[in-house]
Amino acid sequence: MSKTILITGASSGIGRASLALFASRGWNVVATMRRPDTSLASSNVLVEKLDVQDADSIRHAVEAGIERFGAIDVLLNNAGYGQYGLFEALSREQIQTQFDVNVFGVMDVTRAVLPHFRERKSGLIVNVGSGAGIFTLPMISLYCASKFALEGFTEALSYELASQGIGVKLVDPHGGVTSTRFNERSAESAAVGDANGDALKDYDAFVARTATAFASLAAASTITAEEVASVIYGAATDGSDRLRYLVGDDARGYVRARRTLDDQAYVDFMRARFPSA
Numbered sequence: 001m002s003k004t005i006l007i008t009g010a011s012s013g014i015g016r017a018s019l020a021l022f023a024s025r026g027w028n029v030v031a032t033m034r035r036p037d038t039s040l041a042s043s044n045v046l047v048e049k050l051d052v053q054d055a056d057s058i059r060h061a062v063e064a065g066i067e068r069f070g071a072i073d074v075l076l077n078n079a080g081y082g083q084y085g086l087f088e089a090l091s092r093e094q095i096q097t098q099f100d101v102n103v104f105g106v107m108d109v110t111r112a113v114l115p116h117f118r119e120r121k122s123g124l125i126v127n128v129g130s131g132a133g134i135f136t137l138p139m140i141s142l143y144c145a146s147k148f149a150l151e152g153f154t155e156a157l158s159y160e161l162a163s164q165g166i167g168v169k170l171v172d173p174h175g176g177v178t179s180t181r182f183n184e185r186s187a188e189s190a191a192v193g194d195a196n197g198d199a200l201k202d203y204d205a206f207v208a209r210t211a212t213a214f215a216s217l218a219a220a221s222t223i224t225a226e227e228v229a230s231v232i233y234g235a236a237t238d239g240s241d242r243l244r245y246l247v248g249d250d251a252r253g254y255v256r257a258r259r260t261l262d263d264q265a266y267v268d269f270m271r272a273r274f275p276s277a
Contacts, residue, residue, distance in 0.1 A: 004028040004069040005236065006062065008050060008109055009079030011037055014128060014173070017229035018076060019045065025233070030065035030072065052079050052105025053097075062112045071120065074236050075113045077106045077127045082143040086203055095142055102146035107153065114166075121165040126235055127154045128228075131174025135254040138210055138274050158243055168243070169235045173228050174255060175248030176217055210274055223248050 005022050009015040011033035019031045023045050031040055032050030041047045046068045050061040065072050083090065083098040110125055117123030132140060133147030151170065158168035231247040250256055257269045 001070075002026055002028050002044065003073040004030065004065065004071060005074040005076055006030040006032065006065050006072050006113070007076045007078055008032050008052060008105075010040070010047075011035065014225045014228045014232075015076075015078040017225040018078065018232050021226070021229045021233050022236075028069040030061065030069070032061045050079075050109075052109060053100050055108060058109050058112045062109075062116070066116060072113060072116060072123070074124045074126060075110065076232060076236075077109055077125065079105060080128065080146075082132075082140060084140050084143070086139065086200060086207070087141045088203075089200055090142060098142045098146050099149070102143075103149045103153070106150060110157075114161075117161075117166045118164050123165075124167040124169065124236060125154075125157075125161070126169045126171060126232060128232070129154070129170045129172040131172060131248065131255065134172060134174065135258045135270070139207075139214070155243060162241075167241065169245065170243060171228065171232050171235055171245045171247065173223055173247050175223055175250060175252070206276060213274055217252070 005027055007015050007018055007029060010019045010031035019029050019040065023029050023042070027044070029045045030048060031045055032048045034049065034051045036047045036049045038047055046065060048061040048064050049057055051057045062072070080102045083094055106127060113123070113125070127150060129150055130147045132144045133151040136144040154168055154170050161168055228247050231245050235242070235245050246255065257266050261269060
């Protein structure tokens with residue numbers, strides 16, 4: 001019998017590419033998204049509404065997937081977004097939303113699927129992380145914080161769920177995916193003022209230098225959503241207990257620096273790329 005995967009955030013980007021790949025390989029796909037695109041539906045693709053901030057929609061999508069295909073074998077937690085901008089310029093509500101989507105949303109979807117997996121003593125959870133959960137960059141402190149939280153949660157959860165025959169994996173794209181608007185969004189958010197709407201002029205010089213650095217990051221983006229989807233497919237089908245899968249070009253050396261340098265040497269390496277003055 002064909003296996004079934006439930007994908008969050010399946011309407012675009014990595015989620016959409018994963019939907020296409022798994023379906024083409026004969027999998028059943030529960031393609032979930034905030035605004036369902038019924039044109040994606042087919043005999044082996046069920047399109048369901050799922051907003052990771054809406055517990056009822058999560059429960060309904062999981063139940064619908066099980067009813068349609070009999071079981072769910074893999075959960076791909078892909079839905080997420082990046083909040084860009086100076087930390088001081090961001091509101092409490094923006095901070096909450098970043099964690100609601102990238103962390104608590106993942107937890108809620110996972111919690112909804114776990115009883116099904118536990119009953120079957122099998123199942124696999126694949127979480128889409130980011131290089132921003134391995135190294136950090138200025139102007140995306142909230143995104144980094146959420147992805148670092150996701151990394152820690154996923155690793156710890158993998159130890160718990162191994163006792164139930166359930167696998168947990170991380171796929172970490174890094175180096176920039178070509179379909180994103182990393183530099184544009186960073187520049188847009190950098191213009192945001194404080195909670196009172198006042199411009200944070202003291203940061204202007206730093207923001208300008210950082211924008212230049214981000215321009216080079218965006219120019220070097222070489223990974224496609226399809227390439228990330230291919231790694232996700234491999235993680236879902238290789239039968240291993242491997243935890244992390246990195247996908248991307250580390251030409252900038254951020255991952256290598258994090259993994260090979262001592263703590264202060266790593267911080268010095270990063271500071272040199274985003275100087276404070």
